[in-house]
Amino acid sequence: MPWTGSRGKPTWQTLAAKFARRTIPMTPPRYIGRFAPSPTGPLHFGSLVCALGSYLDAVAHGGTWLIRMEDLDPPREMPGAAERILHSLDVHGLHSPHPVEWQSKRHHLYQRALDQLQENNLLYACGCTREQIRRAGGHRRADCRQGSPVSGTPAALRFCSEGEDEHFLDLWHGPQSQRTSEDPILKRKDGLFAYQLAVVVDDIQQGVTWVVRGADLLDCTGVQCQLFRALGAEPPGFGHLPLVMNETGQKLSKQNHAAALDDRRPTDNLLQALRFLGLRPPVELSLEQPHHLLAWATAHWQRQQVNRHNRRLHQ
Template sequence: MKSSNPYIGRFAPSPSGPLHFGSLVCALGSYLDAQSHGGQWLLRMEDLDPPREEPGAATRILNSLEAHGLHWHGPVVWQSKRHALYEETLEQLRKKELLYPCYCSRSQIRENGGHDNLKCRVKIADSGACALRLQCAGGEEAFIDIWRGKQCQPIREDTILKRRDGLHAYQLAVVVDDIAQGITQVVRGADLLDTTGAQIRLFHILGAKLPTFGHLPLVMGPGGRQKLSKQNHAPAIDDNKAAVNLCTALGFLGFHVSQALEQGSTEHILNWATARWQRHQIDNHDRQLH
């Protein structure tokens, strides 16, 4: 499935905890899609939120990926070292008069049933802490997701690009970094599907070429009501069982895996899966692991 166009994909975990099984499914899916297209698979650590980070989690994530044979191309990109790039982008948007301060607290927004874009846009500057919002609400963004098909997402709220606490927001950093790294394919978990429309809007505003988006199925936790996640205390994967973990993840993605494959090396398993990767065969239903 190699293409004449260069394929550049990425995996971008946040160091809020070690790699768990849901994260492994996303990492494996994005890795195999890149490998099967003869592309690059980059690694970006989204370490922009120190209060949520777990000490040592970034190192554990890197070690787990290595243990599972998921080797990335080039150096790891750390968002915490790219503040100047984010500020440069904010300055571009300021010059276009597309940024404005928002002094609303989360509780106020929640009580009002959402952010009042027009009220904040005309409000006189306050002396308190503020977020920076992008003037972008209105209309919708449509795109074709690799696994979820046609999507139309209304942009009802002006996107926060810098938080009240002074930290750069995810929606800013993820788009700026994807542009800077030349990402052509964004393969990630379906929990981020709803953020895509706002990101596409920012791509357009910055005059950048859009990547193709694909959202993989989520591994759901006990009861099937919430995704398996670090916030829900999902257990870390056991790096000593890498072959079994890879085969289990392949089974979740829709592969028919034999028990004999579990006895092979991680390299053999990944080569086997790369040769058989077909996008249309992926089971895109969010579900519990059985």
């Protein structure tokens, strides 16, 4: 897929019209969705909600659901976590018709995108510290205190974002207006490609048309839309699912030591996740295998049933 093209923004009216068309059920292969976990630990219940929501929205709209392993940060990865994640998805019946993509095998695509951004003067080296950026309240190319770092000095590569309000429509959170206060890092000082670059490049290369993911990623969507256009692609549609919170009001996450899914009880896990997403599976499904639950859920999936508010599991 070509990555060159204009960075011209669609009007708000055009965005609204496109969104209205996108809410109509699509036929294959127009809908392509994905689930992209990081192998920093096993799946927990919050991960299952995101995986299930993205799967159901894709399949219910006649689309294709992809699995992508975001293994870009070896220092943070847990040995064996990727295999555990794939096993959990498998026992819960969440299968993709296509092979799993691994970001660690796609570095050439990320470098190609960086080269294009560099050619278009949309990339710059930055050696500023996090403390400097915090004190400044943001970061732009004009604010870079290091200028062009001395040769041999570690520097991050940042995307020169537009610095304007970015408007998009979210499936569950409605109209959004975001302004990027800090140009995102696309390649870190340690030489590793950053999430913001990889996720956009992968979605372009895989033809993803809808990104359904957790609400914790809502705030970075605007700058990702800018990066899509900078690489010559139209941003996909976005839907950010509610987060499952723990007893202290924090989202369930690996960083907060969320318990791993119990893969011995996939039916119970799926029933809980379906209820969290607003579905009301009949009691008799509690005796069925995961593929029967998923078939029922696909037939009954409706976006408007999802409660967009983050909450504890039993609230």
